Amino acid sequence: MKTKNPNIDARAASKGPIADKGSGAAAGIASRRIPVAIAVALTLLSGVVHGYLDGRWSRPIDLRAQGDQLAELPERMGDWVLTESTPLDEGAAKMLRCYGSQVRLYHNEKNNAMVTVAVLFGPRGPIAVHTPEVCYSSAGTKQVGQTRVEKITTSQEEHRMWSAQFAQRAEADASLDVWYGWSDGGAFAASKYPRVWMTESLYKIQVAGPVGNESQRPCRDFLEAFLPSVERVIQ
Structure with a gap:
């Protein structure tokens, strides 16, 4: 019968804790790397999302040529x-x-x-975020009443526009009527969140004129004459 060598047992016993210690250290390093990797991934993702919302990741098409087509809008429509x-x-x-x-x-x-009238075509982010409620309110006027949705129907499309009225700071009655909306190449829409539309570029139309009355609202009358021409130009 062979006798077990005590030196072998001692060496085996001494190696066990060392191996366990090494494994624990490696696991600790790996666990610390996981949050770092997640943080890097989230940072990259947020950059991509912001770039998409801002319209910087655009397809390589001739957007300038597309924008130049706005010059084809007519000089006369009816009256x-x-x-x-x-x-x-x-x-x-x-x-x-x-x-x-x-x-x-x-x-x-x-x-x-x-x-x-201003007709604009550009990257979704900048075109979407500037509204008359913000711009006019910072230019010495105040909004009177609530912004509301107006509908204009042509032979081709049913458009929806926001309309808002403004007055000079010292006046109670509105004197300025502003209509606006966005399009991705189809009907214009009174959208609350145009910046998150699934498109890289947007058209915006904004018309400002006198308030008028229920039977004669210059902004509405103008858009009824103007929008059919816009439909033929935008893509």
């Missing part, structure tokens, strides 16, 4: 005649990063009403 066309304000152009824009003043030869 409405173009009297002035101006470039988009330099500060607004830089902020909105438009691929194309038209800012025009139209006059109604029948009732002498005048409206200003």
Whole structure:
């Protein structure tokens, strides 16, 4: 019968704790790496999401050429005649990063009403976030009443627009009527969250004019004449 070598048992016993200690250290390092990896992944994901919402991850198509088509909008629609066309304000152009824009003043030869219209095409993020409620309220005016949805139907589309009315700070009655909405190439919509639309680029239309009355609202009358031409230009 062989006698067990006590030295072998001693070496085996001494190696056990060392191996366990090494395994524990490796596991600790791995466990610390997991939160770091998750943090990096979330940071990258948030950058991608923000870039998508901001419209920076655009397809390689000629967006400038598409924006240039806005210049084809007519100078006359029924009683409405173009009297002035101006470039988009330099500060607004830089902020909105438009691929194309038209800012025009139209006059109604029948009732002498005048409206200003801006048609913009650009990346979804900047085009979506600037609304009249914010812009006009910071320019010495105040909103009167609530923003509401208006419907305009053409032979091709059923458009929905936001409308809001504004007054000078010292006045109680509204004197300015503003209609606006967004489109991805189809009907314009009064959207609460256009920035999350599943599209890379947006059109925006905004019309401002006198309030008028229920039987004659210049902004509505202008859009009824103007939108059929817009439908033929946007994609």
